[in-house]
Amino acid sequence: MxxxxxxxxxxxxxxxxxxxxxxxxxxxxxxxxxxxxxxxxxxxxxxxxxxxxxxxxxxxxxxxxxxxxxxxxxxxxxxxxxxxxxxxxxxxxxxxxxxxxxxxxxxxxxxxxxxxxxxxxxxxxxxxxxxxxxxxxxxxxxxxxxxxxxxxxxxxxxxxxxxxxxxxxxxxxxxxxxxxxxxxxxxxxxxxxxxxxxxxxxxxxxxxxxxxxxxxxxxxxxxxxxxxxxxxxxxxxxxxxxxxxxxxxxxxxxxxxxxxxxxxxxxxxxxxxxxxxxxxxxxxxxxxxAAVPRIFEKVYNGVAAKARAGGGAKYKIFQWSVGVAREYAKVTQDNFRRTGQATAPFGLATKHKIADALVFSKLRDAFGGNLRAAVSGASALAPDIGYFFSGAGIHILEGYGLTESSAASFVNPGEAYRTGTVGKPLPGTEVRIADDGEVLLRGPGIMQGYHGQPEKTAEVLESDGWLHTGDIGELSADGYLRITDRKKDLIKTSGGKYVAPAEVEGQFKAICPYVSTIVVHGADRNFCSALIALDEPSILGWAVENGLEGKTYAQVLAAPETNRLIETYVQTLNEGLQRWQTVKKFRILPRDLDVEHGDLTPSLKLKRPVVEREFKHLIDEMYEGTREL
CATH class of the missing domain: 3.40.50.980 (Rossmann fold)
Structure with a gap:
């Protein structure tokens, strides 16, 4: 033993x-x-x-x-x-x-x-x-x-x-x-x-x-x-x-x-x-x-907004540093996987050293200067945001679990972590992928059942101890798990194509520094659309520099200039997507999503049905006059 x-x-x-x-x-x-x-x-x-x-x-x-x-x-x-x-x-x-x-x-x-x-x-x-x-x-x-x-x-x-x-x-x-x-x-x-x-x-x-x-x-x-x-x-x-x-x-x-x-x-x-x-x-x-992805997204957006406010030259340096960080993280993680050494070629290492002096060291200082690792859970972190922090020396170890599995079923293993995955199962925890892609778990962390609801328990917990998580995932040959979406959140368009909304949403968060939350919609529709909530401090900072100074948050959200700004980011998003994944239309929400309005759970998870109900008029507006296939 x-x-x-x-x-x-x-x-x-x-x-x-x-x-x-x-x-x-x-x-x-x-x-x-x-x-x-x-x-x-x-x-x-x-x-x-x-x-x-x-x-x-x-x-x-x-x-x-x-x-x-x-x-x-x-x-x-x-x-x-x-x-x-x-x-x-x-x-x-x-x-x-x-x-x-x-x-x-x-x-x-x-x-x-x-x-x-x-x-x-x-x-x-x-x-x-x-x-x-x-x-x-x-x-x-x-x-x-x-x-x-x-x-x-x-x-x-x-x-x-x-x-x-x-x-x-x-x-x-x-x-x-x-x-x-x-x-x-x-x-x-x-x-x-x-x-x-x-x-x-x-x-x-x-x-x-x-x-x-x-x-x-x-x-x-x-x-x-x-x-x-x-x-x-x-x-x-x-x-x-x-x-x-x-x-x-x-x-x-x-x-x-x-x-x-x-x-x-x-x-x-x-x-x-x-x-x-x-x-x-x-x-x-x-x-x-430990934190949830929303915190890292806010930090990223805040750093980007501060760099933009510092002027064009400072913002260009930041954007260059972001690219260096992501490339450095991908290369070093890949090399560690193959050789056990987190090395980078001389040219990239030199660029990284310069970016570290200009940007990354200040970011680490903001986290207290001693942060060895941060653990992220509750929902998926956009990989490009994870790669940025990784390259900047803020190592975010994504983990995964449910309340029903005592939270921590998977975690990335220290130096061998892989951005975009939730790591390997904790010692003593078993995992298998069902025929439909659902992640099943078994082990000492699994719940006894739902209190006073045996029929609900039977829906998710099999007699031999396997828990149905409701999440779709993929296991690598060496045991790393990647969660691709919630089983119930997968979108099937009227054209028969499947879309994982979390994947599209994560890519947009890495592209657009002003987004707070994005909700991709498209089930039984002939194209995908999106409801986009904007981060108040970031977008107000942009507004000051773009002729909207003195406008309220609500006024900035409704401004045509803001819509044109977000449209450029949606176009960039679509360039990297399959045709059936692309966001053909979007609407900027009149406020941010939050716990107080019931849009997010207390752990900051998106309540997709709640948001789609509340803003149904905006969704319907995007599909008016379209021909359903």
Missing amino acids: SDTQTLIENRPPSVAALFLERVAATPHAEAYRYPVPAAGGQGPDDWKSLSWGQAAERVFAIAAGLIDLGLESEQRVALASNTRVEWILGDLGVMCAGGAVTTIYPTTNAEESAYILADSESRVLIAEDGAQLAKARERRAELPHLTHVVVVETADAVAAEGDPDGWVLSLADLEARGKEYLAKHPEAVKERIGAITADQLATLIYTSGTTGRPKGVRLPHDNWSYMAKATVATGLITKDDVQYLWLPLAHVFGKVLTSGQIEVGHVTAVDGRIDKIIENLPIVQPTYM
Whole structure:
């Protein structure tokens, strides 16, 4: 048996047990960093730290407090909060009490929050602030199982008239209650941890989905213990790393990142405020971080817009550097694949050195200067954007998985990563491609099923453990997976040709520095069309230079000049496509797509049916008068 197999097969039954091991091994080592905003919001944040031992004190207090509130094994505790250190401590506290965590995005409205709380039969809600508490209060009558709400922001933990006695308490109150309980029952939490079995429910995550009610995905403790061991077995993270964690912890990928950290013991800096990312990176100086493609696309568009604003000469240098970066990445990755050495010919290496001094080094500094790798997931990253960052020394390792497979089923293997693929399966995970091209997965990361929905479970999970992902993919001879599209998103034109919209959309994002989101349409139509949303800062920067200064975002979007600009990029796109893939018509959307309007999931995935319904009038307009074949 290999060392990797031994590591994975000898895993403990739970991450709670792994947490005990970590605390015992390195009690004084730094575990978490987190920001404390300056008084009144004036001045920079003050970053604080928790050692593993200090974190354990708080985790045990939370666990004991929940036990004192009457929490039993596998009973659910919901977490509705932005990413912050208290989210991690609360999650660990619930697990160490033997309970199971239900996650709720803080942007979820009151109706859907109530549905998740009711469907999961959550006994306790840990709410970030008064806004999350208000959602539970609004639907209190629908939540007979909810016995307590614990509020993280102490000032917001105020009981209101009509609240049942003891229904609302602060996190500080819960921890104080737990400390009192531990004084009387010092072994209570360790006993709960010792009683946890591998198949016991640990997490109930509701898929955000694109239509209908979300489904609760049941993930047992063994999933996370496996993920912790398997991600570390890839060699991608070490004890010396510093992780910058800002991704929503309500998303399954966040749980993978916290589990792996506990196994290896490195430092994690936690701050979920997206508007603070640029400010935080030079402070945190991470060695690795995870993100979604939209973040890298925004960085790319921002850098391009800044170069354009610097004048024609500066923009030409940037465009030249982009070409050098992409060529350098493709050549070095190909050489590494063939020889094990990421080498480039002398001429290209010389051009790359010049581009590095002019552009790439500044980009790396913006990421904190120490970034060894970034992991990207949730949706596909446009390959040309990936090649640009790769050539610039920002190594983006794409990965792949579903909520139903505990998020991390595939990841690119360090130096041997290949842009445009999601890498190789984690040790212990099996993959096969069905006859229709669908990716099937099996292994220790696969869910138990959908909560209370056996018929829905049977639709995707076969009796022998194979999970139908709904994604279309291709496996290389040496095991690298490339996802080509969602099975349900494949377009079949009225002429009988198949189009993968994600492929066309990805190419356009690499060509057009102003695009935020593009939605390619064409099912049962005689040509493909596109709805295009433009990035507000980038297009307003262009507007200032092109006679539209002083116009609002909406006015710029509606301007004929903007339409002509985007038309040139669509023409460039079409030059590289097969005839049946080309975008014959497009419309610029009157606003950007976002989570608030329901166009994107909280993990920034496109809700294609929602967008096509909302902007149906624009789609119909593009096909008016056309002859359907």
